[in-house]
Amino acid sequence: MDLSLRPCLIAICTSLCFSTTTIAADMSATAINDRIKPIGNIHIEGTTPPIAAIATSSRTGQVIYDQYCASCHNNGLMGAPKKGDADDWATRMSQGDAVLAKHAIEGFNAMPAKGTCMDCSDDEIVATINYMIKPN
Ligand code: HEC
Missing domain, CATH: 1.10.760.10 (Cytochrome c-like domain)
Structure with a gap:
C-alpha cells in the first residue's frame, strides 16, 4: 500500500469509530435507567394501577x-x-x-x-x- 494513504485511512477509521460510539452509547444515568428498566410497570398496593384490572372472573x-x-x-x-x-x-x-x-x-x-x-x-x-x- 502506498504509504501516503495511511494517515487518511486512519482518520476515516477513527471518525467512524467515534461517530458510532456517540450514537450507540448515551451513558447518562437517565439513559441507562431507561434502557435497563423492566418491561411493564410495577403496581404498588394502594396506588392507582396503570391499566384498569381486566374482569376475569365471572359472577355466579x-x-x-x-x-x-x-x-x-x-x-x-x-x-x-x-x-x-x-x-x-x-x-x-x-x-x-x-x-x-x-x-x-x-x-x-x-x-x-x-x-x-x-x-x-x-x-x-x-x-x-x-x-x-x-x-x-
Ligand atoms: C322486567 C321483568 C324481567 C326481568 C328483570 C327478567 N325477566 Fe326473564 N322473563 C320475563 C318475562 C315476562 C318472561 C316471559 C316472556 C314470554 O314468555 O312472553 C321472561 C322469560 C325469561 C326466560 C324464558 C325465555 C323463553 O324462551 O321462554 C328466560 C330464560 C329468562 N326470562 C331469563 C331471565 C334472566 C336470566 C334474567 C336476569 C338476568 C331475567 N330473565 C330478567 C321478565 C323478566
Missing part, C-alpha cells in the same frame, strides 16, 4: 339472578316463569337450551334483553338460566 348465576332477575322471576311478574318452578319451565325448556339462551340474551316479549343486566356476558346469562331452572 345466583348473584346475577338476585340483582337483576328476581324482581320479575320470583313471583312470575307479567307471566315470567318462576325460579325453580318445574311447571313454569317445562314447555320453555322443551324449546332447547339455544332458544332459551337466545331469548334471554336478545329479549323476548316482556322479557328485556339480558334481563337488564347489560354488562352480563352471554356465559353469565346462561349460568343464570341454569340457576333459575334448577328445581327449588
Whole structure:
C-alpha cells in the first residue's frame, strides 16, 4: 500500500469509530435507567394501577339472578316463569337450551334483553338460566 494513504485511512477509521460510539452509547444515568428498566410497570398496593384490572372472573348465576332477575322471576311478574318452578319451565325448556339462551340474551316479549343486566356476558346469562331452572 502506498504509504501516503495511511494517515487518511486512519482518520476515516477513527471518525467512524467515534461517530458510532456517540450514537450507540448515551451513558447518562437517565439513559441507562431507561434502557435497563423492566418491561411493564410495577403496581404498588394502594396506588392507582396503570391499566384498569381486566374482569376475569365471572359472577355466579345466583348473584346475577338476585340483582337483576328476581324482581320479575320470583313471583312470575307479567307471566315470567318462576325460579325453580318445574311447571313454569317445562314447555320453555322443551324449546332447547339455544332458544332459551337466545331469548334471554336478545329479549323476548316482556322479557328485556339480558334481563337488564347489560354488562352480563352471554356465559353469565346462561349460568343464570341454569340457576333459575334448577328445581327449588
Ligand atoms: C322486567 C321483568 C324481567 C326481568 C328483570 C327478567 N325477566 Fe326473564 N322473563 C320475563 C318475562 C315476562 C318472561 C316471559 C316472556 C314470554 O314468555 O312472553 C321472561 C322469560 C325469561 C326466560 C324464558 C325465555 C323463553 O324462551 O321462554 C328466560 C330464560 C329468562 N326470562 C331469563 C331471565 C334472566 C336470566 C334474567 C336476569 C338476568 C331475567 N330473565 C330478567 C321478565 C323478566
